[in-house]
Amino acid sequence: MRAVRLLLAGVGTGVLATVAAACGADSARSAADRGEAIYGANCAQCHGDDLAGTERGPSLLAAAYRRDELPDAAIADAIRNGVDARLWDYGPMPANGALSDAQIDAVVEFLRAQQDPTDVSP
Numbered sequence: 779m780r781a782v783r784l785l786l787a788g789v790g791t792g793v794l795a796t797v798a799a800a801c802g803a804d805s806a807r808s809a810a811d812r813g814e815a816i817y818g819a820n821c822a823q824c825h826g827d828d829l830a831g832t833e834r835g836p837s838l839l840a841a842a843y844r845r846d847e848l849p850d851a852a853i854a855d856a857i858r859n860g861v862d863a864r865l866w867d868y869g870p871m872p873a874n875g876a877l878s879d880a881q882i883d884a885v886v887e888f889l890r891a892q893q894d895p896t897d898v899s900p
Contacts, residue, residue: 813888816881820874821857829892836866844893853889854882 818827824835831837841847860873877885 809884809887810891811888812881813884813886813891816877817885817888820877821885824868824871829889835868835871838889839893843889845890850886850890853886854879857882857885 817825824832825838826832826835829838831840836843843853856871857874857877861871863869
């Protein structure tokens with residue numbers, strides 16, 4: 779019985795650590811890795827697992843979202859506060875008030891890494 783409890787405790791701890799990392803908790807993972815998990819849980823349903831867009835939201839790989847067109851602060855603001863429908867015909871993007879500033883920064887870092895994997899500038 780003790781062995782079963784220890785096994786369950788270990789599994790539970792592993793699950794909690796995975797969830798915490800996905801939510802942006804401190805870990806050995808890079809910000810872009812944390813951002814990928816956060817993006818997957820909060821953004822992919824509209825923008826696609828591969829950032830290529832869906833019928834619900836535009837591709838975040840489009841030129842309009844690249845660093846030279848849209849600064850990181852504008853992307854963070856859009857995540858935090860939402861946006862009216864402007865560039866595309868998808869309707870407004872709702873705000874995501876559940877994410878912390880650190881989590882939003884990690885999503886932006888993940889997005890930038892996917893847009894141009896050779897660009898390592900902040």
